[in-house]
C-alpha cells in the first residue's frame with residue numbers, strides 16, 4: 001500500500017480517477033466506513049493505524065469485529081506467508097490478522113518480542129484460536145500467547161468452517177465453557193519437564209480447541225494450591241470422569257476413561273456385535289501396564305472412544321506383548337475422545353472450591369516411617385520441597401530426592417526416590433493436579449483412594465505405603481521401592497516363567513490377596529503389570545488405584561479392571577462385584593506368567609470381552625503347566641464367582657501349598673562361622689524368616705502359620721517341571737554371596753544366567769546347549785536343574801534350594817551332605833566320582849567346607865568339565881543317600 005501510495009502521489013493527476021476507483025473497490029470489498037477511508041488517506045491516521053496493528057497484530061482499523069468464516073479463512077492463509085505474524089494482542093479482531101502486510105508484520109513482531117519473550121518460540125495462531133478469547137482483557141500475556149500459539153498451529157490446516165461448526169468454538173465465543181483443557185496448553189508455562197514429555201507426542205486432537213478456550217476463560221492456569229491452602233480435592237462423588245479428559249490429562253490413560261456411555265455410543269454397541277454384553281456401572285478400566293507401562297489397560301473411568309489400546313512407548317514398561325489393542329496409551333499417548341458424560345463439568349459437574357475438601361494426609365508415623373527423615377526439612381531438598389501442608393510440623397518433610405523414572409501409569413509417573421541423608425530409596429508416585437482439569441481431579445480421587453487403602457495395609461506381599469504429600473500442584477505418594485519391576489516387565493524381558501517361579505509368585509500373590517480380602521478390600525486390577533518383584537523373588541501387590549473396600553458381601557459393580565484380566569461378572573455386571581473378581585484375575589495372571597500373555601490375548605478388546613463375558617469357554621491352558629497348575633487355573637476361572645475358591649482356600653491348593661519362595665535370606669554373620677557350619681546356616685534361615693515375619697500382622701501370621709504347619713516337604717506333590725529357571729541371575733543378586741574360598745578370592749563360577757527373552761529353561765552357551773545345569777555358586781544358593789536332571793528329585797524342595805519358608809528342605813539336604821561319611825559312594829556314578837568321592841575320602845571335613853567345596857566343585861565339574869551326574873541319584877530330602885544321622 002505504501003508503495004502504491006507513493007506512486008499514486010507522484011502521479012496524482014494522472015491516476016486520480018484510478019485512485020478513486022481503487023478506494024471505491026477497496027471500500028466495497030472491505031466494507032469499511034468512510035471514516036476509515038479518511039484514516040488511510042492521512043499520514044497521521046495511517047501511523048496511528050500502524051501502531052494499532054503493531055499492538056494488536058492487525059492492520060485493520062478495528063472496524064469490523066465480525067468473526068466471519070471468510071475472515072478466519074484469510075487468517076489461516078496468512079500463516080503460509082513467509083513472514084509469520086506475531087500473535088495479536090488481546091482485543092484485536094481476528095478478521096484483521098490476515099490483512100497485515102510484511103512490513104507491519106515485522107513491526108508487530110518486534111513489539112511483541114519486547115512485551116513477551118516467550119513469543120519468540122511461539123507459532124502463528126489460527127483464527128479459531130483467536131476467536132476463542134472472548135475477553136482478552138482478562139488474559140495473562142504470556143499464558144495467552146502460549147495457549148493460543150500452542151494449539152492453533154495444530155488446527156491451522158482445518159477449514160475455517162470446521163472451527164465455526166465446532167461446539168467448542170462456539171463455546172469459546174460465548175465464553176460459557178470453563179472446564180477441561182488440554183494440558184498441552186495449560187502446562188506450557190510451568191509444567192515440569194517430565195510432564196512435558198508426556199505431551200510431546202503431538203497427537204492432533206480437537207481438544208486443542210478446548211485448550212484454547214481454557215486459556216481464554218482461565219486467564220492463568222491455576223493449580224490447586226491457588227484455590228486452597230493445601231491440596232484440596234473434591235470429595236468423593238465430586239470427582240468426575242470426563243470422557244474428553246483423557247485428552248486433557250497429562251497422565252490420564254484413555255482407558256481409564258472407559259465409560260458405559262461411551263461404550264454404548266461406540267461402534268461396538270452401536271453395531272451390536274455383542275449385544276449381550278451389558279456395561280453398567282461407573283465405568284472404570286485400568287491399564288495393564290499401564291499399565292502400559294505395562295502394556296494393557298486398566299479401565300477406571302469412562303471407556304471413551306474405541307477400544308484401541310496402544311502401548312505407551314514412553315513408559316519403561318511399554319510392553320511388546322502382542323495385545324496391541326489392549327495396551328495402554330499411557331500418559332504420552334492421547335487418543336481422541338469427544339463424548340461427554342452426564343457428569344462432565346459442562347453438564348454441571350465441575351468441581352468447585354466449595355465442593356473440595358482437604359486431602360487426608362497420611363499419618364506421619366507410618367509403619368515404615370523410619371524411611372522418612374523427620375528431622376530434616378524438605379526445604380533443603382531441591383527436588384522435593386517441603387510440603388506446604390506440613391510446614392508447621394517439625395516432623396514433616398523429607399529429603400527424598402526424585403530420581404529416575406521407574407514407570408508410568410494412567411495417573412502419573414513413578415520415580416525412584418532417594419534419601420541422601422539416610423541412603424534409602426523409595427518409589428515416588430507423582431501426579432500433577434490442576435484444579436480446572438476434571439481428569440486431574442479423577443486422578444486425585446484415585447490417588448486418594450490408593451492412599452486411603454494403602455495406608456492401612458501392611459503385608460510383605462503388598463507394596464508398603466510410606467506417606468504422601470502435596471507440593472505445589474503435585475501429589476506424591478511414597479512407596480516401598482521394589483526394584484525388580486513388575487511381573488509383566490520380567491515376562492517381557494525374560495519370557496515365560498518356570499513353574500516353580502509361577503508357584504512361588506502365585507502363592508505370594510495369594511498371600512497378599514488373602515490378607516487384602518480379609519480386610520474386605522478388593523484389588524480389582526490384579527495382573528502382571530501390577531505385581532512387583534524384588535531381586536530376591538519376593539512378590540508385592542501394587543497399584544491400588546482401583547482397590548475398593550466393600551462393606552457387605554458385594555459392592556455395586558463398576559466397570560473396573562483390565563479387560564483381559566477382568567472377571568465375567570464385571571463385564572456382564574451380572575453378579576455384582578465381590579472378592580472373587582480378584583481370584584479370576586489371579587487365574588489370568590497365572591496364565592500370563594506361564595505364557596507371557598493373558599487369556600484371550602489373541603482377541604482384540606471387544607472380542608476379548610465377549611469371550612470373557614459371554615462364552616462358556618475356558619481360555620487355553622498351556623500343556624506345559626502341571627496338572628496342579630491347570631487345576632488351579634480352572635478353579636480360579638470358574639465363571640460363577642461363587643464357585644471360585646477364596647484366596648485363603650487357594651493357599652491350600654497343591655499348586656501353591658508347597659511352593660518354595662524364591663527369596664533367599666542373607667545369612668546372619670554368625671552363620672558364616674565355619675565352625676558352626678550348616679547348623680548355623682539353618683539358623684540363619686530361621687533368622688531371615690523371623691525378620692520377615694516380624695513385619696507381618698496377625699492376618700498374615702495366621703495364614704502363614706497354618707500353612708507352615710501343614711507343609712510337609714516329604715509329602716510334596718509339587719511337580720518338577722522339566723525346565724526350571726530363575727528369574728534373576730544367581731550372580732546378580734546381592735544375596736548370592738559365595739562363602740567358598742574361590743569366591744572369596746573373587747573367582748566366580750561361570751554364570752548360569754539364562755538367556756533373556758528365551759523361554760524358561762533355555763540354555764546358556766555355558767550349558768553347552770544340552771540343557772543348562774546351572775549349579776549354585778555356593779551351598780545356600782539355588783541349584784538349577786534343567787533337562788537332563790529331571791530324574792533326580794521328586795520334590796523341588798530338595799533341589800531348588802532357596803526360600804526361607806522351605807528351609808527345612810534345604811537344610812535337610814545339607815544336613816545330609818555335611819556328614820560326608822554318610823554319603824555313599826553309590827551316589828557317584830562311574831563317570832562322575834570326583835566330587836563326592838572326595839568328600840567320602842574326607843568324612844570329617846568341616847560342614848562349611850563341604851558346602852562350599854561341594855557347590856564350587858560340582859559347579860565346575862558340571863559346567864566346566866561336562867561331567868554327567870548319574871541320573872539315578874536321588875537327592876530328595878528323603879533320599880536314603882542323604883540319611884540324617886541322629887534323627888536330624
Ligand SMILES: Nc1ncnc2c1ncn2[C@@H]1O[C@H](COP(=O)(O)OP(=O)(O)OP(=O)(O)O)[C@@H](O)[C@H]1O
Nearest residue numbers: 287290291407408409410411414427480481482543
Ligand atoms: N513401589 C514401586 N517400586 C518400583 N517401581 C514401581 C513401584 N510402583 C510402581 N512402579 C513402577 O511404575 C509403574 C506404574 O506404577 P503404577 O502401576 O502404580 O501406576 P498407575 O498409574 O497406577 O498405573 P496403572 O495405569 O496400571 O493403574 C509400574 O508398572 C512400575 O514399573
